[in-house]
Amino acid sequence: MSDVDEIVRVAARGEGVTADGRHVPFAAPGDRVLPGGDIEAGPHHQVPPCRHFPECGGCQLQHLDDASWSQFILDRISSALATQGLEAAIRAPALSPPRTRRRATLHAESSGRIGFSMEKSHAIVDLAECHVLAPELFALVAPLRRLIHVLRPRRRLDVHLTLADQGVDLLINGVMPEGLAAAEAITAFAEGNRLARVAFDEGYGPEVRWEPEAVTITLGGVPVPLPPASFLQATREGEAALVAAVREVVTGEGVVADLFAGLGTFALALPGRIYAAEAGREAIMALKAAAARSHRTVFTEHRDLYRRPLTPAELDRFSAVVIDPPRAGAKEQAQALAGSKTPKLAYVSCNPSSFARDVNTMVEGGWQIDWIQPVGQFRWSTHVELAASLSRR
Template sequence: MQRITRLAAQGDGLTEQGSAVPLAAPGDTIDAAGEVRPGPHRAVPPCRHFPQCGGCQLQHVDDGAYADFLVDRVIAALHAQQIDTPAIRAPYLSPPRTRRRAALRAERQGRGVRLGFNEQASRQIVDLAECWILAPPLWALVAPLRTLLATLLPARSVGEVQMTLTDQGVDLRLAGVAAEGLAEAEALTRFAETHRLARIAVDAGHGAETRWEPQPVTVTLGGTAVGFPSGGFLQATADGEAALVAAVREGVGAARTVADLFAGLGTFALALPGRVLAAEGARDALLALKAAGAGRIVADHRDLFRRPYAPAELARFDAVVLDPPRAGAREQVARLAEAPGPRVVYVSCNPATFARDARMLLAGGRRLAWVQPVGQFRWSTHVELVGVFDSPAATPG
């Protein structure tokens, strides 16, 4: 008899002997015949599409096991870089049906359309009959979109649907569709009016073209309405965003000057106290932030991979916030490690690159004070976190 002790990085159960068992939960046991006997942390998956659908990997475990999995992912990444386990706070978990942005694939099959996420490790599309992660306004569009796409998708072709919930409603972006004639234009307009969309943009292969936007589309960040570019980035859930912002604000503390690097639309910059320098490489996002934060935020259009801030520039700030893409911020962190003074608050969607960059900061004299994991991609293996590094001057001893 073998016992499942924990979950591996891709969600498989691991036995005490290190064997991987798909769809096993911590506490399950494996008998001599290889049959899995449920333990105390096994949950009944709520969705009929689990485990085929690639949108979720961990519906078969309870919240306690899921939270432990998020912590284990962070610890494993740190240990891989020879970093001792810091104080890790209890993970925040977004509730079901709160995802406010999603990218689905659509496939024309005869007169019908399959619309949903890919199957696990496959390009086959799961035609969604239900979804336990999408927020209700997004889910409400799935069935009507099938009807619309049946008139827009060329035969035997595959398109993409991106939906984001904004202040004005759902921002819809369609790719791979044919919508050049009058009939198609009228169909898009009727769809937008009927479902009270904020915007429809169509990408036929040459970039997105807005087809419907009765008023400027915005998202509210830090209490400020910010113009939202078509296809722009927004945290996956509103409550997950709030958890990240709260951790960043706590990490920054009473800092009077803050540099927010990889600032995006200003998720953190607009919620921070004092004077803020916001640096971002995407021009449309930076222009939207600059317009929204005029007066208090200094916006700098800057590619931080090619042109990172120098140590002397960073040393002028009381705190530095980083929210890089999954690849991390190796080039910028290398300079930051040489800058004495500022406390560092690092937001990451990839524990592996976070740990790699953390090693440079620790080598420069900082201390990893605490880590806050956030699981806003409910039931997935995706982990986000906020790590707070004390400045060398504040490090004990």
């Protein structure tokens, strides 16, 4: 090893890596590691904007500029493909700007501390600033401290924040407030901060305490009923990039299947006739209601695609398929797609490793990867998302 090592890439967990494989925390490509272990900043090393970095687990890569963060995303995807013996054309990542996260889960305790957990710890970073949360969400941190002090929870709380059409939707897990004083405090808190909804869940399902009008989230131009703590793409910018990629794959086709459809992020953004399958009962019922009210030709089915994936015969009815599974991927559904005659697929993934595994199965069944569009919507995070176009060879 030379006296001075240069960082050449960033590893999956965010450490800088030298040419000889040495891992150096909080180093960026182009940094020089001096003999004593100090880091001499290179052209891609930026000053982290947040005072809580690196203790806060919300971010791992604030020391990288956008160019090196983009390269990190590309490397993650290409490395995942390489483990399966695959290659593909990978486009430039679409990066969400700072302060655009519209959903997040914070943690809180009776002392009033509220924030993300520390990296590799359950300790809470008491947020004094945040450069990833949308301003509407961060504005609630201080008022929430006061409310939690009134509620006096006996254990750590999970605080789910979502920016809906009507304002911020709040769900607090771990406490069920009782008594007049708590009820008055919740009402004052909701009114004073113009919240869309406040709900609590102590383990038996959400109980709504404040919702002056039905809460919705607009997807594809359609207001969709929003169950508490529902899944949404983390930023509007990230959602737009993924939707654009999916539309590029399937627009112009006949009947399209949207698998793991959720609330309808893709189903409601696509033209033509859509079949949508989703295991979450509340989500698929919300999509069904929204499609009916907006006169969209979306046919919904409450279906667990892990237990009962669409068969090759069922898949053959569609001109194209959209699939957006959870982090575990869709191994069984990929096997069925490999055996189907469906000509086109848009695969949306939040885990390059499970994506590469599933796609390898499909490539062995006669598919090819046309292109991959990476999306970085978890700003300064090691979390990587993508949309890919696949077609029959």
